[in-house]
Amino acid sequence: MLAEERQRFILSTVNTRGSISIAEIKRKLKVSRETIRRDIVALADGQRLRKTHGGALSLEQSEPEMTVRQVTNAAGKRAIGRLSASLVPDGASVILASGTTVQAVANALMARRDLTVFTNNVVSCGKLMGRNGNRVHMLGGEVQPINGATLGRDTTAMLANYFADFVFIGAGAISPAGWLMDYTREEGELHSLMLQSARTAVVVADQGKFGRTAPVRVGNFEKVTYLVTDRKPEPEIATALAALPLEVLVADEEAGG
Amino acid sequence: MLAEERQRFILSTVNTRGSISIAEIKRKLKVSRETIRRDIVALADGQRLRKTHGGALSLEQSEPEMTVRQVTNAAGKRAIGRLSASLVPDGASVILASGTTVQAVANALMARRDLTVFTNNVVSCGKLMGRNGNRVHMLGGEVQPINGATLGRDTTAMLANYFADFVFIGAGAISPAGWLMDYTREEGELHSLMLQSARTAVVVADQGKFGRTAPVRVGNFEKVTYLVTDRKPEPEIATALAALPLEVLVADEEAGG
DNA sequence: GCCCGGATGCCACAAATTACAACATAATTG
DNA sequence: CAATTATGTTGTAATTTGTGGCATCCGGGC
Numbered sequence: 001m002l003a004e005e006r007q008r009f010i011l012s013t014v015n016t017r018g019s020i021s022i023a024e025i026k027r028k029l030k031v032s033r034e035t036i037r038r039d040i041v042a043l044a045d046g047q048r049l050r051k052t053h054g055g056a057l058s059l060e061q062s063e064p065e066m067t068v069r070q071v072t073n074a075a076g077k078r079a080i081g082r083l084s085a086s087l088v089p090d091g092a093s094v095i096l097a098s099g100t101t102v103q104a105v106a107n108a109l110m111a112r113r114d115l116t117v118f119t120n121n122v123v124s125c126g127k128l129m130g131r132n133g134n135r136v137h138m139l140g141g142e143v144q145p146i147n148g149a150t151l152g153r154d155t156t157a158m159l160a161n162y163f164a165d166f167v168f169i170g171a172g173a174i175s176p177a178g179w180l181m182d183y184t185r186e187e188g189e190l191h192s193l194m195l196q197s198a199r200t201a202v203v204v205a206d207q208g209k210f211g212r213t214a215p216v217r218v219g220n221f222e223k224v225t226y227l228v229t230d231r232k233p234e235p236e237i238a239t240a241l242a243a244l245p246l247e248v249l250v251a252d253e254e255a256g257g
Numbered sequence: 258m259l260a261e262e263r264q265r266f267i268l269s270t271v272n273t274r275g276s277i278s279i280a281e282i283k284r285k286l287k288v289s290r291e292t293i294r295r296d297i298v299a300l301a302d303g304q305r306l307r308k309t310h311g312g313a314l315s316l317e318q319s320e321p322e323m324t325v326r327q328v329t330n331a332a333g334k335r336a337i338g339r340l341s342a343s344l345v346p347d348g349a350s351v352i353l354a355s356g357t358t359v360q361a362v363a364n365a366l367m368a369r370r371d372l373t374v375f376t377n378n379v380v381s382c383g384k385l386m387g388r389n390g391n392r393v394h395m396l397g398g399e400v401q402p403i404n405g406a407t408l409g410r411d412t413t414a415m416l417a418n419y420f421a422d423f424v425f426i427g428a429g430a431i432s433p434a435g436w437l438m439d440y441t442r443e444e445g446e447l448h449s450l451m452l453q454s455a456r457t458a459v460v461v462a463d464q465g466k467f468g469r470t471a472p473v474r475v476g477n478f479e480k481v482t483y484l485v486t487d488r489k490p491e492p493e494i495a496t497a498l499a500a501l502p503l504e505v506l507v508a509d510e511e512a513g514g
Numbered sequence: 515g516c517c518c519g520g521a522t523g524c525c526a527c528a529a530a531t532t533a534c535a536a537c538a539t540a541a542t543t544g
Numbered sequence: 545c546a547a548t549t550a551t552g553t554t555g556t557a558a559t560t561t562g563t564g565g566c567a568t569c570c571g572g573g574c
């Protein structure tokens with residue numbers, strides 16, 4: 001059996017089943033352990049799989065990684081989530097966008113009861129559904145593997161049928177000129193639509209978002225009631241924001257529980 | 258079984274069900290108590306779960322009980338999933354309904370590439386997205402906490418825009434008269450609509466579904482091309498099914514890998 | 515509160531498995 | 545045939561897992 005055949009066998013097994021042990025390959029292919037180990041090393045070198053003690057694992061183990069993804073400035077986002085959630089009473093209707101900061105809001109909202117939730121984020125959906133009498137509506141659309149959020153025409157079409165008490169959206173960036181910005185046009189359009197789909201619109205953005213830019217300017221920023229962050233913005237941005245009818249709320253990491 | 262696989266098993270069980278006991282892992286994985294304890298210590302070190310007396314708890318104080326439900330006849334459903342997935346080539350478009358048997362199909366479809374998937378099931382969505390170049394579209398609607406499936410007018414409205422190569426739906430029951438039945442009207446209507454939204458319609462139903470009844474009769478059963486099950490139906494039902502233009506496929510638990 | 519049996523935690527050591535490197539042998543190529 | 549590459553073998557170090565002993569914790573009965 002040729003080396004390439006062996007490696008193809010290993011790779012396909014790993015990819016269909018998620019893992020393989022060296023002992024198993026040895027049984028099936030009748031070659032020495034060392035040869036297999038070398039094959040695995042070669043495949044791992046080419047980033048086709050991940051080598052482990054006694055075997056190999058698939059790289060595309062996309063199942064629970066979504067929720068595991070490292071969150072930068074987790075403490076700040078948790079604080080933002082707590083403060084944001086404190087605006088929402090039991091029984092309210094809430095639209096939740098995607099993004100890790102908004103997920104922090106979803107986390108904090110787990111303490112509320114009888115919410116009606118609309119979200120395009122699979123993770124927030126999982127957190128709030130079946131809990132405390134909440135009703136969760138998932139916005140349809142194509143799911144982005146990166147963040148587990150739906151996007152596209154289906155999403156906006158469904159959203160257009162609803163109007164909630166609150167909407168929480170994140171920001172790709174908040175530019176020095178005080179513009180709300182996102183990285184893709186689709187996301188920006190969804191956020192823009194969301195902002196006019198609730199009585200009280202809230203943008204959550206941790207300190208890292210300020211003073212940066214992103215390719216797409218999001219409309220309807222003037223519809224926003226609160227901007228929740230975890231540090232007072234720089235004077236330049238603060239001035240720009242002062243021109244808007246929004247109130248900036250700064251969350252304290254120490255406060256709350 | 259590799260160490261990382263064990264740890265992944267422990268973690269996913271803990272996260273879907275909230276807790277796990279060492280005794281239970283020991284029964285299922287057949288490794289020593291110490292090994293499990295070491296796995297749990299390692300996972301706890303990495304802040305992935307919380308160690309307790311005799312087991313471990315999830316950190317995320319939520320997580321749906323969605324997947325909690327014990328799957329009855331798991332082997333049969335796995336076989337049905339394998340056989341069903343064998344109908345689907347790489348690159349096809351597939352509609353997946355909710356239900357544990359259809360989830361078995363989703364599991365088996367993880368080996369395919371470049372699928373376009375439409376599903377109203379959060380679990381199937383998670384399994385297939387971000388994998389092998391698949392594109393997954395989530396059907397919007399109100400999420401049922403029991404099974405993580407969306408349902409309602411939004412779901413049907415979005416589905417109406419699409420037509421796929423294959424559709425896989427489950428069955429609440431298949432009556433002695435050979436009727437396809439479901440437990441709620443909404444689910445029945447969605448299934449009925451799905452059946453006419455694909456070129457090849459497949460109903461998957463394990464042996465426990467036959468000869469029972471459920472409150473709602475599902476229309477368009479005559480649109481079904483294949484009925485995949487894991488045991489030959491009783492003669493009475495077989496006769497009733499023979500009147501329909503469908504082919505019954507019986508999956509063998511032994512076959513396949 | 516106290517005692518007790520069983521389960522569990524934790525430690526140290528043994529056994530088994532695996533990794534890695536060095537070298538020998540076989541296969542392939544020019 | 546020589547050179548090169550691939551594979552097998554062997555020996556040792558490192559890692560992982562199992563085992564047994566003993567301390568500790570838990571729940572129940574008194």
